[in-house]
Amino acid sequence: MNVYISATLRSFFEKNARLDTAAVTIKGLLEWLRDEYPDSGKILFDENGSLRSFVRIYAGEEDMTSQDKWDVELPGNAEVLLLPAIAGGAPENDSIIPDERRKAVSFDDKEIERFGRHLMLKDIGVKGQKRIKAARVAIAGAGALGSAVIQYLAAAGVGTIKVIDFDDVSLENLQSQVIHTTRDLNRPKVASAKDIVRNINRNIVFEAENTKLEAENIVDIIDGYDLVVDCTDNYKARYLINDAAVLCGIPVVFGAIYQYEGQVSIFNYNNGPCFRCVFPAPPPQGLVPTCAEGGAISPLPGIIGSIQANEALKLIIGIGEHLAGKLLTVDSLYLRFKLLDVKKDKACPLCGANPQIRGVQDFDYDDFCGLKQQEEEIPVEGFTPEELAERIEKGDPMTIVDVREPHERAIQRFPNAIVIPIGQLARRQNELDPEQDTIFICKQGMRSILAINTLREAGYKGPMYNLKGGIDAMKDIMFSHEGAWL
Ligand SMILES: [Zn+2]
Incomplete structure (x- = not known):
């Protein structure tokens, strides 16, 4: 058996x-x-x-x-x-940190003072604080959620913290990514993460991975850690983290935010579900915008990230009830918290009874997340911002269609564009001239691809192009040509 x-x-x-x-x-x-x-x-x-x-x-x-x-x-x-059993009589030794490692840890006088308010909690005490110091936690993403998680886990005394992020700090990050400041602009996010951890506690072993998560590197990056905290903002990274964590036997504390709403859960722990059990496939590319596209209210990642840090500490110390098998949803606009049951899927291709995914390298994440052009699909052609600016300047005949939502256009109007939100495209295709080039624009050049594919499916035959990188990429050029922004 x-x-x-x-x-x-x-x-x-x-x-x-x-x-x-x-x-x-x-x-x-x-x-x-x-x-x-x-x-x-x-x-x-x-x-x-x-x-x-x-x-x-x-x-x-x-x-x-x-x-x-x-x-x-x-x-x-x-x-x-x-x-x-989860309810009642939980074993005393319910921590994810093995006893040998806890016993190898000691504290000096300064540490006893620093962590005094943990030590006085009956359920944490010296034993729990030693587990925290012995813990090795990998935090994927040093953005908005990562900011809260990194600061609280560092302050709580987690002994080894690894932060993975490939991005540099940009001005729009500063609205919610509170570990980065104005003087960090254009620096790698892992550099400001390191600064903040150093400033909190120099004894923490800090490891930075200034790299993008891929099937080739994910296992090396997370293997050997007790816990992964998923603070990423894209589906590919989430499936990669989940899959590698299941294959390495590491629990994942998951957090996600969008606009005013957030989710928190623990995957791959205590026979609970993994991310794939709950969300077997990502939505089609472009359908659900990321925070960069859809926005998020500033303190929301602080709320969600703090809950992630709290869940992480509970797993490390081995106390309380946790979110394995549960999904906490937070609506910060109407201030509603809901705790939903989520179940392990016996047919899950990763953690089910007959797993088909036995290694991350064998799985095509780009294809699964719709990041790769389908072969049977005609590829979407596009213009670079420079090419489009040149055509506008020359006065080339063309139709520019802005598929963004009205409130997004209020921030930044695109000159001479007609406005058709993505949901209305199919029924309003008669407003387009099939004899003329039509260029679709959105914030980052993802929804415009979805727009073109939507119209193709609806039978539109005219020539269609996408603005590569969207209006974000066009900004600097358009200033010099039009000066028509906000
Ligand atoms: Zn699963």
Whole structure:
């Protein structure tokens, strides 16, 4: 039979998630476990040799915890699960930090003073604070969510912090990415992340990865960390992090924001779902804008990021109830918090019963996230900002269609463009001249591609082009040509 060990019990099974045994009954399995992994004895059984009450045993869907089922012969391919109960009697040792590492940590007088307000909390105490210091946490993204997570985890005393981000600081980042300041403009985000961590506590081991997450590097970047905090802003990074974390057996504290709303969850922990179980596929490219496109209210990432940091600390210390199997949604505009149940999908291609994804390198993330042109699709042709500016200056006959929403146009009008929001394009295609070139523009050049594909599907036959990089890329050039901005 095949045995799955729930994450909280793994430290007693040499960190194994899956074990194979020739045993055919639960009784046989428990005897085998006790022989092979002597440490597991004290966590599974009490002093009378009875199974401890917080452990449940399942064979497939069937609850086999009760002793009268222990002699039932199971099929050779049976999937047996050792699951600690979440409610009630949680084992004391519920931390993701192994005891050996906690015991290797000590504090000097300054640290005892610095962390005094943690030490006085009964559930944290010296033991919990040692776990925090022993913890190795990877934070993906040093943007708005990352700003909150990095500061709180550094202040709380996490011993090793790795920050991964490939971006430089830009002026529009400063509205919510509070670890970066005006003097950090054009510096790598990981550089200001390092500064803030150094300023909080010089004893923290800080590791910077100024690089973009790809299938080729993700496993090397996160392997060996206790926890990944996902503070990214794009689907490709989220699936990459999720998949690599599941394959490496690392829990993920997930956070996401958009406009006034946010989500927080913990994936790949305690037999809960992974990101793919909950969101099996990303939305089509361009349909859901990122924060760079859709905006977000300034303190929202602080709220969501702080909850992520709090969840991360709870997993490290091993206290409280956590968000594995739950999705917290926050609506900051109407101030509503909702806690939804999310379930593991048995058919999940990554963490289900028959996983098909066995390595990140074998999976095409660009294709999955719609970042690659489909072969059967006719490629979308586009102009660079320079080419479009030149055509405008020459007075070339063409139609420019602005597919942004009205409030976006209020910030920045594009001169001489007709305005058709993306949702109205198909029914308003008769406003376009199929004899003439039509150029579609949006903020960053993603929705304009979606606009062209939408019209193609609706049967529009005229020549269509996309403004590469959108109005954001056009800004500097247009100033010199038109001066028609805001
Ligand atoms: Zn899954």
